[in-house]
Amino acid sequence: MQRYFDEDLAHFKETLLMMGSYAESALNQALQAIVDRNDKLAEQVQDNDDIMDQYEIDIDDMAINLLSKAPLATDLRLITVAMKISQNLERIGDEATTIARRAMELNAEPQLKNYIDIPRMAAIALTMLKESLDAFVNRKAELARTVIPRDKEVDALNRQVYRELSSFMVEDPSTITRCLHLMTVSKCLERVADHATNIAQEVVYLCEARDIRHEANKP
Amino acid sequence: MTPQPQLPALKITPSAQSEPPPPAPAQAAGKPATFEVRHLNVWFGAHHVLRDISLQIPSKAVTAIIGPSGCGKSTFLRSLNRMHDLVAGSRVEGRITLFGQDLYGKEVDATLVRRRVGMVFQKSNPFPTMTIEENATVGLRLNGVRQRSLLQERMERSLRMAALWDEVKDRLHANAMSLSGGQQQRLCIARALAIEPEVLLMDEPASALDPLATAKIEELILQLKEQFTIVIVTHNMQQAARISDQTAFFYIGELIEFDATGRLFTNPSKKQTEDYVTGRFG
Amino acid sequence: MSMKNNWQHRWRKVKSSMVSGLCLTCAAVVIAPLALLLFSLVKKGASSLDLNFFTQLPKAAGEIGGGMANAMVGSLVLLGLAAAVGVPIGVLGGIYLSEFGGRRLSWAVRFAADILNGTPSIVWGIVIWALVVVPITGFSAYAGGLALGFMMIPIVIRTTEEMLAMVPNGYREAAYALGIPRWRIVLHVVLKTASRGVITGILLAGARVIGETAPLLFTALGNNFWSRNLSEPINAMTLQIFNYANSPFPDQNRQAWAGALVLILFALALNVGVRIMTRGSAPHLVK
Numbered sequence: 001m002q003r004y005f006d007e008d009l010a011h012f013k014e015t016l017l018m019m020g021s022y023a024e025s026a027l028n029q030a031l032q033a034i035v036d037r038n039d040k041l042a043e044q045v046q047d048n049d050d051i052m053d054q055y056e057i058d059i060d061d062m063a064i065n066l067l068s069k070a071p072l073a074t075d076l077r078l079i080t081v082a083m084k085i086s087q088n089l090e091r092i093g094d095e096a097t098t099i100a101r102r103a104m105e106l107n108a109e110p111q112l113k114n115y116i117d118i119p120r121m122a123a124i125a126l127t128m129l130k131e132s133l134d135a136f137v138n139r140k141a142e143l144a145r146t147v148i149p150r151d152k153e154v155d156a157l158n159r160q161v162y163r164e165l166s167s168f169m170v171e172d173p174s175t176i177t178r179c180l181h182l183m184t185v186s187k188c189l190e191r192v193a194d195h196a197t198n199i200a201q202e203v204v205y206l207c208e209a210r211d212i213r214h215e216a217n218k219p
Numbered sequence: 220m221t222p223q224p225q226l227p228a229l230k231i232t233p234s235a236q237s238e239p240p241p242p243a244p245a246q247a248a249g250k251p252a253t254f255e256v257r258h259l260n261v262w263f264g265a266h267h268v269l270r271d272i273s274l275q276i277p278s279k280a281v282t283a284i285i286g287p288s289g290c291g292k293s294t295f296l297r298s299l300n301r302m303h304d305l306v307a308g309s310r311v312e313g314r315i316t317l318f319g320q321d322l323y324g325k326e327v328d329a330t331l332v333r334r335r336v337g338m339v340f341q342k343s344n345p346f347p348t349m350t351i352e353e354n355a356t357v358g359l360r361l362n363g364v365r366q367r368s369l370l371q372e373r374m375e376r377s378l379r380m381a382a383l384w385d386e387v388k389d390r391l392h393a394n395a396m397s398l399s400g401g402q403q404q405r406l407c408i409a410r411a412l413a414i415e416p417e418v419l420l421m422d423e424p425a426s427a428l429d430p431l432a433t434a435k436i437e438e439l440i441l442q443l444k445e446q447f448t449i450v451i452v453t454h455n456m457q458q459a460a461r462i463s464d465q466t467a468f469f470y471i472g473e474l475i476e477f478d479a480t481g482r483l484f485t486n487p488s489k490k491q492t493e494d495y496v497t498g499r500f501g
Numbered sequence: 502m503s504m505k506n507n508w509q510h511r512w513r514k515v516k517s518s519m520v521s522g523l524c525l526t527c528a529a530v531v532i533a534p535l536a537l538l539l540f541s542l543v544k545k546g547a548s549s550l551d552l553n554f555f556t557q558l559p560k561a562a563g564e565i566g567g568g569m570a571n572a573m574v575g576s577l578v579l580l581g582l583a584a585a586v587g588v589p590i591g592v593l594g595g596i597y598l599s600e601f602g603g604r605r606l607s608w609a610v611r612f613a614a615d616i617l618n619g620t621p622s623i624v625w626g627i628v629i630w631a632l633v634v635v636p637i638t639g640f641s642a643y644a645g646g647l648a649l650g651f652m653m654i655p656i657v658i659r660t661t662e663e664m665l666a667m668v669p670n671g672y673r674e675a676a677y678a679l680g681i682p683r684w685r686i687v688l689h690v691v692l693k694t695a696s697r698g699v700i701t702g703i704l705l706a707g708a709r710v711i712g713e714t715a716p717l718l719f720t721a722l723g724n725n726f727w728s729r730n731l732s733e734p735i736n737a738m739t740l741q742i743f744n745y746a747n748s749p750f751p752d753q754n755r756q757a758w759a760g761a762l763v764l765i766l767f768a769l770a771l772n773v774g775v776r777i778m779t780r781g782s783a784p785h786l787v788k
Contacts, residue, residue, distance in 0.1 A: 003498065003499070005498070070457045071497065072456060072457075072460065072484045072485070072496045072497055073484060073485060073486065073487055073492075073493050073496045073497050074493060074497060075497050076484075076485060077485065077486070209485060209486030300678065302674070302677065302678065305674075305677060330680045330681070330682055331680065332680075333677065333678055333679065333680035334679070334680030335680075337678060337679070338675075338678035340671060340674065340675060340678075342671055344669070344671040344672055344674075344675045346672060346675070346676075346690060346693075346694065347672075347694060348693050348694050348696070357676075357679065357681075358679035358680070358681065361676075361679070361681045361685045361686075361689055361690075362679075362680065362681060407675070410675075410679070411678070411679065414679060414680065
């Protein structure tokens, strides 16, 4: 039985998914700006940050309105989960913006080295984000669960990048600024992976009503 | 979060069939059950209204019964205090025990059952020829209690329990119909409480009241559950979510799901429950 | 559609006035006989209403003066006796029909009540004469009261049943839910709630039987003096009016008019009393 509420709910989901697409493309563009040393792309990412912020506000607004109708069960979980996901997406957008800024800083100087690890991190992070959003759309808890362990890979790569860049900085102090920028970029990508993991955990809660956050900390 | 208590082990009784205990929500295990309902079937003439209902109603808690119109929730409620005895052509089969005693046993007097299991109805019905005071004590007086001091004490106690004392203490001799709808309903609750039942059955007690009066009744129920077992039929799911500890979902005479309220309203196990609770049917 | 006042509207108004006028005429036609009745009675009888009329016994035939004191007292006594018979049986019968009735027996009781209701009053007179007057008491107040009482029963049964049935079932349910035994519920809740209506029914039955003449002809018989006890014949207003109206003496005819006026005023007072009692409730009972 289709209800007016279902229409509002569908519109709400649509909005969240559009925000997700924006986050994905922002991240993509920011990476391209690094790899291709493209200033124009970097500027575009920074300009689009406002859009992400506005999305978060709109989604929270819609969510409060929907909640005031006192929905229950799946509807209730959907709305609360969506609010959390939008928060994570907004932060991903912020990370993309940071990466873009660093890209412009890096482009002012010659490229330090071939970028290998960073693009790899980015690829994993982007896949994690895409798959957790897919899992949300299609209510696939299994898919969401596969996202979560990959966070460790990204953490490992991040540590590797740090080690490599640390030795660079020790050997040749003139590379310090560029190394610091790159370390920031790596950190951003590590955080993006964390946010994607959070999204995946929320999706599991939506599908199964099971809260799997912080399970790594439990004995 | 407290760890989940263990469910009691299955007891194999030597007599007849050994059947598992009726479904009880995990959180309530460990609390004694007020009612144990086993394979309850009710017919009105040829119409099979309730089919094979089994559940346990825990003590000193609020159990809500929800479901679309005609699903048998009121019928179920009324079988807990043998109100169907008054309906010609009704037939009740199965077993309902109240604290272990069979309610429908051959030697059991229905009148005595109803003194232990009180009831409040959808439309408030204080007796129109009686004052507030008389209404509050009618259950005692018409059951033979004459002692004035006892009547006075019980009246004040039950009116306080019903959160009505302060509003009526200066006009106890006014006719009961001079009260507002919400006050009348609270008077009916006081009337039921005065005979000190162990259980209070409530059949959509707030559905005829405005939101403010409804809120007062809900607050009252939350207070009362410390002393009484309460079973409430409601068509308002948010109300059930607000005040009950466990909820039973009935549909066309069958018990579809019975679980802790929090779980049933955020993550029901049956699709029918999910559909009903999110308003997609009924 | 125009809202202006055109010929269609005016024709509608004329039609409306015509019909209103017709209804008014019909109402007047209904009220006219009552007005005529009261007017005649007052005109013919009011002048005879003096203290003597209310305090003296009827004088011998041909003599002037006297009153209907014993007739008035007699009517009230007969009413009391009738009530003693009619009220308990009628009310209990009504309670049975409303609260306890099994299907077959209820049908039989209602059927019997309806038949009895339609029994001509003179038939009651003859039956009681044959069953009570001849073998047991002779002409007496008892016999008269019995006849009137039996006439009251079907009315009281029906009105009691109706008024009890009008008590909403919610009150019964609430009382049952308190674990109150059935007979107490019927007495203290149902009957108490319907008490006004039940009393109304009784009063109306009383108003009906106090105006009966035929049953008293063969049972109470009438009396020119005070009755010393209830097993003697007793006078009643209706009997006295009957006798005096038929009499060749104008003085007695005059008193008959006065008696009729008193009787109608009493009946009117009873009806008005009933209306006052039932303000707002049971309007259909007051016919």
